[in-house]
Amino acid sequence: xxxxxxxxxxxxxxxxxxxxxxxxxxxxxxxxxxxxxxxxxxxxxxxxxxxxxxxxxxxxxxxxxxxxxxxxxxxxxxxxxxxxxxxxxxxxxxxxxxxxxxxxxxxxxxxxxxxxxxxxxxxxxxxxxxxxxxxxxxxxxxxxxxxxxxxxxxxxxxxxxxxxxxxxxxxxxxxxxxxxxxxxxxxxxxxxxxxxxxxxxxxxxxxxxxxxxxxxxxxxxxxxxxxxxxxxxxxxxxxxxxxxxxxxxxxxxxxxxxxx
Amino acid sequence: xxxxxxxxxxxxxxxxxxxxxxxxxxxxxxxxxxxxxxxxxxxxxxxxxxxxxxxxxxxxxxxxxxxxxxxxxxxxxxxxxxxxxxxxxxxxxxxxxxxxxxxxxxxxxxxxxxxxxxxxxxxxxxxxxxxxxxxxxxxxxxxxxxxxxxxxxxxxxxxxxxxxxxxxxxxxxxxxxxxxxxxxxxxxxxxxxxxxxxxxxxxxxxxxxxxxxxxxxxxxxxxxxxxxxxxxxxxxxxxxxxxxxxxxxxxxxxxxxxxx
Numbered sequence: 001x002x003x004x005x006x007x008x009x010x011x012x013x014x015x016x017x018x019x020x021x022x023x024x025x026x027x028x029x030x031x032x033x034x035x036x037x038x039x040x041x042x043x044x045x046x047x048x049x050x051x052x053x054x055x056x057x058x059x060x061x062x063x064x065x066x067x068x069x070x071x072x073x074x075x076x077x078x079x080x081x082x083x084x085x086x087x088x089x090x091x092x093x094x095x096x097x098x099x100x101x102x103x104x105x106x107x108x109x110x111x112x113x114x115x116x117x118x119x120x121x122x123x124x125x126x127x128x129x130x131x132x133x134x135x136x137x138x139x140x141x142x143x144x145x146x147x148x149x150x151x152x153x154x155x156x157x158x159x160x161x162x163x164x165x166x167x168x169x170x171x172x173x174x175x176x177x178x179x180x181x182x183x184x185x186x187x188x189x190x191x192x193x194x195x196x197x198x199x200x201x202x203x204x205x206x207x208x209x210x211x212x213x214x215x216x217x218x219x220x221x222x223x224x225x226x227x228x229x230x231x232x233x234x235x236x237x238x239x240x241x242x243x244x245x246x247x248x249x250x251x252x253x254x255x256x257x258x259x260x
Numbered sequence: 261x262x263x264x265x266x267x268x269x270x271x272x273x274x275x276x277x278x279x280x281x282x283x284x285x286x287x288x289x290x291x292x293x294x295x296x297x298x299x300x301x302x303x304x305x306x307x308x309x310x311x312x313x314x315x316x317x318x319x320x321x322x323x324x325x326x327x328x329x330x331x332x333x334x335x336x337x338x339x340x341x342x343x344x345x346x347x348x349x350x351x352x353x354x355x356x357x358x359x360x361x362x363x364x365x366x367x368x369x370x371x372x373x374x375x376x377x378x379x380x381x382x383x384x385x386x387x388x389x390x391x392x393x394x395x396x397x398x399x400x401x402x403x404x405x406x407x408x409x410x411x412x413x414x415x416x417x418x419x420x421x422x423x424x425x426x427x428x429x430x431x432x433x434x435x436x437x438x439x440x441x442x443x444x445x446x447x448x449x450x451x452x453x454x455x456x457x458x459x460x461x462x463x464x465x466x467x468x469x470x471x472x473x474x475x476x477x478x479x480x481x482x483x484x485x486x487x488x489x490x491x492x493x494x495x496x497x498x499x500x501x502x503x504x505x506x507x508x509x510x511x512x513x514x515x516x517x518x519x520x
Contacts, residue, residue: 021286024379029281063513089386091513095394098510102499109502115387117379119284126349127375134355136415138398138424146514155396155422162418164398239362242369250358253323253351254406 010074010111012094014087014118015046018205022119030081030116038070039083039093047083061145063093067100071108087120091141091169122167125200125228128210130239130248132198132230133165135255142183142229143170149179153186160190165251166231171223181220187231188215196232198249199223210246212238270334270371272354274347274378275306278465282379290341290376298330299343299353307343321405323353327360331368347380351401351429382427385460385488388470390499390508392458392490393425395515402443402489403430409439413446420450425511426491431483441480447491448475456492458509459483470506472498 011030016022031037037047041057049055058066067082074080084092094115101108126133138159144152159166171180187195193216201209201224211222215231223229235255239248271290276282291297297307301317309315318326327342334340344352354375361368386393398419404412419426431440447455453476461469461484471482475491483489495515499508 016284019286021289022284022377024276024282024284026279026281087383087387089383089391089393091394094387094391095510095513098390098394098497098499098508099512101508102497106502109499113508115391117282117383117387119377119379120383123347123349123377123380123383127347127354127377130358131349131354131375133349133399134351134358136398136400138396138419138422139393140396148515151515155424158418158422159398162398162415162422164415237358237362239358239369242366248358248361248373250355252359253355255408255411 007077008074008079008111009113010070010080010082011114011116012082012084012088012097013116014084014092014120015043016119017086017121017124017203022124022204024116024118027116027118033079034081035078036073036080037083038066038073038080043083043085047081063096064100067093067097068104070097071100071104071111074111075105075108084118085121087118088115089117090120090122090139121169121203121228124203125198125230126167128200128203129198129212129230131250132232132236133167133251135165135233135235135251135253137165137167139167139169141169142179143173144176144179145173149176152183156183156186157190160187163233163235165233165236168229168231170225171227171229172220172225180223184215184218184220191215191231191234195234196236196238196249198230199227200230201227203228212247212249267337268334268339268371269374270330270340270342271374271376272342272344272348272357273376274344274352274380275303276379277346277381277384277463282384282464284376284378287376287378293339294341295338296333296340297343298326298333298340303343303345307341323356324360327353327357328364330357331360331364331371334371335365335368344378345381347378348375349377350380350382350399381429381463381488384463385458385490386427388460388463389458389472389490391510392492392496393427393511395425395493395495395511395513397425397427399427399429401429402439403433404436404439405433409436412443416443416446417450420447423493425493425496428489428491430485431487431489432480432485434485440483444475444478444480451475451491451494455494456496456498456509458490459487460490461487463488472507472509
C-alpha cells in the first residue's frame with residue numbers, strides 16, 4: 001500500500017468555463033502530468049490527447065461510479081485527473097468524489113488527493129455582465145435530481161427575503177422542464193416584475209450569448225442546461241452605454257436602507 | 261474622443277488568492293500589455309515591475325477615487341489594469357469601478373472596459389478543505405463599513421433557515437472587531453453548536469493556515485481580515501483520513517429530507 005500511495009495521485013480539477021485562457025497554470029500542469037483523465041465525456045474531450053494519457057469519458061449522472069473508478073486508478077498507482085467544467089467544488093465532481101471516498105475502500109483515505117480550483121461559470125458570467133454579484137449573493141442548483149423541489153422553492157423565497165443576488169446552475173433539467181417556469185413564478189412573486197435577470201450561455205466559448213431582461217419579461221426558454229442565470233438583488237443597477245454593446249449590470253457595494 | 265477610445269482600455273482583473281499558478285493566462289496577458297496598474301497597494305505590488313508599466317498603489321477604502329483615476333487614465337489613452345485579489349466581482353474592485361462609471365464623465369461609457377475573472381478566495385479555500393460548497397451556498401461580506409449591521413444579522417438568520425453553506429469575507433473589520441463575535445452568536449443560535457465551521461487563512465501563500473472546528477468551539481480570534489470563513493450546512497460532513505493531514509470536509513450533492 002505504501003508504494004502505491006507514493007506513486008499514484010488524484011487531482012479533481014476545474015477546466016473553467018471553456019476558453020483555454022481561463023485554465024489556471026496549476027490545472028494545466030496537472031493535466032500534463034496525468035496518466036488518466038476521468039470525467040463526463042464532453043469535459044474529458046477538452047483534455048488534449050497525448051501519448052501516455054488515457055481518457056475515460058463517461059455519461060452524465062454517473063458521478064459516483066466515475067469517482068470510484070478514479071479512486072481505484074489512483075490506488076493502483078496511476079496519476080489521475082478528474083475533470084469538471086468551471087470549478088470542481090461548485091455543483092461538480094469534488095463533492096461526488098468525497099461521497100465515494102467516504103463510502104468506499106478504507107485504503108482510499110491514504111491516497112494523495114487534491115482539489116484544484118477553476119473559474120466557475122458563475123464568476124465568468126458575472127465578469128461578462130459587469131459585477132452583478134458585487135454584493136452578498138447565493139448560488140443555487142435548480143435541478144431537482146438530487147433534492148426535493150419544495151426545498152428549491154423554499155430557498156428561492158428565503159434568498160429573496162434576504163435580498164441576495166442569486167446565481168442559478170442547471171436552470172432547466174430535462175427530467176423536469178417545468179421547474180424553471182415555476183422558479184420564475186416564485187421569483188416574480190417574491191421580487192416583483194421589475195427585478196433584473198440575466199442569462200449567460202456558454203461564456204467564453206464560440207457559442208457565448210448574453211441577455212438581460214426583467215423577471216416580468218423573462219421566458220423559460222431563455223435558459224438551457226448551458227445557461228448560468230443571475231437574478232439581481234433589489235439594489236442591482238443597469239448602466240446603458242452610449243456606444244453599441246450590452247449594458248453593464250452591477251450590484252453596488254453599499255446598501256442604504258435595510259435591504260428589505 | 262474616438263482616437264482615445266481606440267487606444268486606451270481598462271481591464272478589471274483578478275489576481276487569484278496569492279499563488280502565481282492560480283493566475284489565469286488571460287489575466288497574465290493583460291498584466292503584460294498594460295501601461296498602468298491601479299489598485300490597493302499590496303495587490304499592485306503583486307504585479308511584477310517592468311519598463312513601460314507604472315504602478316499606482318493606493319490605500320484601502322479609496323476604491324471610488326482609485327476607480328476614477330483608472331477610468332481617466334484609460335480615457336487618456338492608457339492601457340489600464342485595475343487589480344483585485346481573488347475575483348474582481350466578489351467584494352472587490354469591479355462593483356466600485358461601475359459605481360464610478362455610472363456617476364462619472366459620460367465619455368467614460370465609451371471606453372473599452374472588460375472584467376477578467378480570477379480564482380476567488382472562496383473557491384480556493386473550498387478546494388483546500390474538500391468541497392464544503394458542493395451544494396447550495398451563499399456568500400456574505402461581514403464588514404459593516406458599507407451596510408447596516410442589522411442587515412448582516414438578518415441575512416445570517418435567513419441563510420441558516422435556508423440551510424445554505426455560507427462563505428464569509430472580511431470576518432473581522434478593524435472598525436468593529438466585535439462584529440464577528442456577534443455573528444458567531446447568531447449562527448450558534450440558528451445552527452446549533454455542532455455545526456462545522458472552517459477558517460482558511462491566506463490560502464495558496466506561504467502564510468496559509470487551515471482549521472476546522474464547530475460553532476460551539478469557534479473563537480472570534482480564529483479569524484482576521486485575511487481569513488475566509490466557511491460554515492457548513494446541516495448536511496456538511498467530515499471525513500477523517502487514516503494518514504496524517506487535516507480531515508476532508510464536503511457537502512453532499514443530495515439532500516434526503518426537506519433541509520430544515
